[in-house]
Amino acid sequence: xxxxxxxxSRxxxxxxxxxxxxxxxxxxxxxxHRPIINKNPIFVPLRCLQSxxxxxxxxxxxxxxxxxxxxxxEERGLLESITSDNLRSVSTTSTLKAxxxxxxxxxxxxxxxxxxxxxxxxxxxxxxxxxxxxxxATARIGDPSGKSLERPELDADTLEKNTQGITKVIxxxxxxxxxxxxxxxxxxxxxxxxxxxxxxxxxxxxxxxxYTEFTYQLLQGYDFLHLYQNEGINVQIGxxxxxxxxxxxxxxxxxxxQPDGDVAFGLTFPLLLKSDGTKFxxxxxxxxxxxxxxxxxxxxxxxxxxxxxxxxxxxxxxLTFLDMEEIDELEKEMNRPGYTPNTAQRRLAEQVTLFxxxxxxxxxxxxxxxxxxxxxETKLDWxxxxxxxxxxxxxxxxxxQVLNVSLIDLSVSSGLLDSKSGxxxxxxxxxxxLNNSRVDSETxxxxxxxxxxxxxxxxxxxxxxxxxxxxx
Numbered sequence: 004x005x006x007x008x009x010x011x012s013r014x015x016x017x018x019x020x021x022x023x024x025x026x027x028x029x030x031x032x033x034x035x036h037r038p039i040i041n042k043n044p045i046f047v048p049l050r051c052l053q054s055x056x057x058x059x060x061x062x063x064x065x066x067x068x069x070x071x072x073x074x075x076x077e078e079r080g081l082l083e084s085i086t087s088d089n090l091r092s093v094s095t096t097s098t099l100k101a102x103x104x105x106x107x108x109x110x111x112x113x114x115x116x117x118x119x120x121x122x123x124x125x126x127x128x129x130x131x132x133x134x135x136x137x138x139x140a141t142a143r144i145g146d147p148s149g150k151s152l153e154r155p156e157l158d159a160d161t162l163e164k165n166t167q168g169i170t171k172v173i174x175x176x177x178x179x180x181x182x183x184x185x186x187x188x189x190x191x192x193x194x195x196x197x198x199x200x201x202x203x204x205x206x207x208x209x210x211x212x213x214y215t216e217f218t219y220q221l222l223q224g225y226d227f228l229h230l231y232q233n234e235g236i237n238v239q240i241g242x243x244x245x246x247x248x249x250x251x252x253x254x255x256x257x258x259x260x261q262p263d264g265d266v267a268f269g270l271t272f273p274l275l276l277k278s279d280g281t282k283f284x285x286x287x288x289x290x291x292x293x294x295x296x297x298x299x300x301x302x303x304x305x306x307x308x309x310x311x312x313x314x315x316x317x318x319x320x321x322l323t324f325l326d327m328e329e330i331d332e333l334e335k336e337m338n339r340p341g342y343t344p345n346t347a348q349r350r351l352a353e354q355v356t357l358f359x360x361x362x363x364x365x366x367x368x369x370x371x372x373x374x375x376x377x378x379x380e381t382k383l384d385w386x387x388x389x390x391x392x393x394x395x396x397x398x399x400x401x402x403x404q405v406l407n408v409s410l411i412d413l414s415v416s417s418g419l420l421d422s423k424s425g426x427x428x429x430x431x432x433x434x435x436x437l438n439n440s441r442v443d444s445e446t447x448x449x450x451x452x453x454x455x456x457x458x459x460x461x462x463x464x465x466x467x468x469x470x471x472x473x474x475x
Contacts, residue, residue, distance in 0.1 A: 071095050072129040076272070078327065079320040081122060083243040086253050086269040090238070093268075094129065101126045101238035101270075102134035102230060104223065105173070107165035108157065111294035112172050114284035115242075117359070118272050120176055121322060122240050124358075127177075128324070134236055135173045136226065137166050172293050176359055227252025228259060231267050243271045275321070278313040293359055300360040301394050304368035307352035308345065312337065315347045323354040377436045377463050385456040388471060395461075397471035405454070405474055410437060410447045410462075419462045419470045429464055436463035 073091045076082040085091075093099070103119040105112060112120075123133035157165070227249070230236040239249050249269035256267040275283045284291050291306055292298040310318060316337075319330045333347045357365045371391045374383060398417050405413060414426040414435065427445060429435045435442050437453060438461050454460050454474055463469045 070129055072099075072126055072131065073270070075129065076122065076125060076270075080317060081118070081125070081272045081321055083271040083273045084246060084269075085271075086250060087265045089265045090268045090270065093265075094131070099126065099131040099238050100134060100234065100236040101131060101240055102136050102236050103240045104136040104138055104226065105169060106138040107162060107169045109290075110165050110168035111292045111297050112169055113293060114291035115275060115282070117293065117322065117355075118242065118275055119240065120173065121358075122270075122272055124177065124324070126238075126240075131238075133177065134230070134234070135177065136230070137169055137173075168294060175361070176293070221251060223248040224251030224255045227267065228255045231256055232260070237266060238268045238270060240270045240272065242274050244274065246271050278311070278317075283314070283318075295360060295364060299371075299394050300356055300364035300368040301371040301391065303360065304352045304356045304365070304372065307355050308348050308372075310348050310351060312347075315351055319347065319351050319354075323351065323358070325350070325354060375439075375461075375463075375469060377439055377441065377466055383438055383455050383461065385458055388455065388459050388461075392471065395469050395471050397473060399473045399475045402474050405449050405460075405472060406451065407448050409445075410435070410442055410449065411445060413449060413472070414462060414464070417462055417470050417472050419464050419468065434465045437461070439463065 071091045072094045073082065073085065101123060103123050105116060105119070120135075123135065127133045227236075227239050239252055241249055246269070249271065253267050253269050256262070260266075277283045291303065295303075307318075316330060316334045319325060319333065320327070323330075333350065336342050337347055352368075353365060356368050360368070370387075371394065374387045375391060375395065396418070400416065404416065408416075411423050411426045411430070414420045415423055420426045420429065426435065430442060430445060433441060433443070437447070437449075438455065449460070451457075458474055460472050460474075461469060462472060
């Protein structure tokens, strides 16, 4: 994330006239004041958001104020590497300022970014200060780490739109307030830059690497130098694939400022992977977004509720702030006779949804979950359907295509099932539901009282496959 500006008309990337904007808001639910945007296309502004107060999900625990945040992260599986082991002791005797950078390459952050926010929150809980940096020049270039192809450059309008969206996500989750010329190229050794794993892989590939991408680590390194000098930020965190970019910053600080001993630190956390080694954070529909406008709290909740048993305990440690004792007890319960399936998953889904979407989002998710549960006693009404409409497939049929039509036929015409024989088979197995009530009779026809508020009805095939039928 670059404080440096990228000159559009030159190949030289340099720092000049960069700005840090002030965002004067105190409550994450209040409308954000629109920042002043530098319209000069040469300069890309830097945005720096610093936590000032903590909401219920990030309440400061004085008992943790002298605990080593590094040890806590290590215990929970959130520590991959640190640039110096001195960070452990420094974190118990000094108040640190830690930052994590986010490039606005989309309108929202996604689940893969959540670990950075969680680690920042752990710094908060241990009495330190957390800062989120939204990139400018780096966002236009795109981080080459882990990428096989160069990403198309973002235009200024898209960059600004994405920045505003991500700002809302971060401030909502962390409940933040904002805060408020050196040519660094000669201090960076080309050999060291080429030795970075992300660079070597790209240089050895058929696609190669552009000069612009090659200098990404220098821009991010300068960010750290700038923030250390001007904001007193002395810790940069990031995913394990950011190690090379982070150490570029600690090296710049060491070479340019020549401090005595360790004054700036880097810390990385593991990438979010499932037990089979695949990336966690993707669904059949795409990324798991943190913005409710792109993914509803209900779907977000359901994603975590469906985590396999093999992963749920590890994710409780990584993605929640539950005490380790409670997590250990849940793990023991899972191995005891009589354990209620998905108890641990429910706890995971509740805690992560609460952290990302707040109490209102969690309540929305729980209400929709109960309303859509086959066999649930929750009375369905039009308002309930409105709340879940975006999360459930639907179709529109004329009243004469629904009233007095057999449930078997409607299951096919609505798209719930592919064939009448499949519908009959499912019904005999006890898996066909009308408005959450199981249907046992093949002769069941749709009656006026089955249509909720004269407008809709809900068909379910098992627990997961559902369709809302709208009556036109």
